[in-house]
Amino acid sequence: MKIMPLAGRGIEASRLVLGCMPFGGSWDPKDPITREDRLQAEKAVDAALSIGINMFDHANIYTRGKAEETFGALLKDRPQLREQMIIQSKCGIRLQDGENPGRFDFSKEHILEAVDDSLGRLGVEYLDILLLHRPDPLMEPDEVAEAFGKLKASGKVRYFGVSNMSVSQIKFLQRSLPDQLAVNQLEMSLGHTHFLDQTIFVNQQAGAQVNFAEGLIEHCQMENIQLQAWGPLAQGRYTGRSTQGEPEKVQKTAALVARMAKEKETTPEAIALGWLMKHPAKIQPIIGSANAGRIVACQDAERQSELMTREEWYTLYVSAIGQPMP
Template sequence: MLKALPLHDHGLKASNLILGCMGFGGGWNRNPIGIEHIKQAHEAVEAALESGINMFDHADIYAFGKAETVFGQVLKEKPALRENIIIQSKLGIRFADEEIGVPTRYDFSKSYMLESVDGILSRLGIDYLDTLLLHRPDALMNAREVGEVFHQLKESGKVRYFGVSNMSAGQIRLLQRYCDEKLVVNQLEISLKKIGWLETGVHVNQLAARDNVFPEGTLEYCQLENIQLQAWGSLAQGLYSGRNLENESDAVKKTASLVHQLAEEKQTSKEAIVLAWLMRHPAAIQPIIGTIDPSRIQACAEAEQVKLSRDEWYTLYVSSRGVSLP
């Protein structure tokens, strides 16, 4: 059952969860794509669809482009799938070029962005992207130029909607000043472990605020402007759902135990508890699940049926932070 998401107001009937496709294509290496990688992708996509997930998140750099290429092969073999799913990708990160001594950097220049979108579409084998995000803030970003690129991509039919990733309210506001198109997404690392997005609000007028790097006002700005908050790293890399905790803090171990207890009480998966905690927040957060394991995809999808009380939500939050609220 779909809950109300900001994306719905913009015309994108997206699922509550997104399948992140970084794990497609055989990983971060230059090895060629094999039949097993395509089979694996088919199984992951099928598991997502059967679980009610219709949105898929990519980036041009994932597995050095192989993730999009493998997904494109899935679409080629099942062409009817394209019109029933929402495809999102990101651009702007350029890897280091050791031959000429250039480090990893970010690039929102007009020529690079246009070239990147053409590359994304080619690898996916599609004519348009539903959503295109700027992956990480480019220190040399010319907001007016980005706005011109977005307009050109929209006019050409190559991109339907635009958004950002890892950006603050101020950065989004600057971009929006020069963009005709409404920015509809901000994708951030937020989870039961990565709680700076909550601490920023809790620590107003508190000394502890000095140690929090989450940009103040970003959560509120996205809600005010009806910008969809997407959570990457939403499962905290399995920290509370089965990962070895031998070298982890007492807070992590206690929180993992609470997640396990709640999962047993509610007869659901640990992944579902972790994701339901995010989805309980009134900002209508849309978690991205970065797994290609069909059974884990199904376990994550159970989150849509989980109801956490206010007390349960706060118990998990306070346990994660490791100290009482001020």
């Protein structure tokens, strides 16, 4: 797998990222991390490394901290892996606790505390990248900038980014930051094509149903902000999961992906990811799986993106949206 400079910065990242949300077992805080949970995570990491993945995506809330803790236990046993890895985590979501509702929190206090907690669970001295997880309507950019500045000065975080943010939200935050945001992580896949629909259905009635910030993809490309895709395999909808009961367009697209994979002697995962990676924005898919076999099945994605023709790409897109081009 090829290595690319992440948005032109000093991080040499793989085109694919392993998302670690499934690590650590259940989301119930009462459930301990089991030996099987640790073994599954180790197999997943080894599978990722075996196909050239060197970037790993976390969040402080994943399995309520157990995902980072599980990953940290692996690094404790194999400390030599840390320098081979790019570790990214997120903060800003606070889960319901007691009478407090689930909420977002971009306060300086929370950001600093969340990073310290993540570093402790992971057992590392720094994060390569920290993302703000979801937009906080109470965000004060100057306060975020103070937190970022302190984290960078202390060496706890190298680069910063966001997740699920629009152009206006990025610009609003960016005006207070001395350094350019490095990443924006968004949902993008054959099952969530709004990032393309926003471009294609300009001045079309079909565009009225598009739920994607206008100009976001173009803005990130122009500002050298790396686009990352969460949910790039659409929860397996096109790569082997049963499509019984799914809309006809999903069933037809799953069959099309399977047929293309067979013809090209590759896997459905490689076709679905290759379609996403064909986009000139050089989107970085985040594989959210702890299944070693499924991770390895993604290894041909970059090659398939390079081989995929414009006609094949549009055939997949038209099938996924279930209607002809305008």
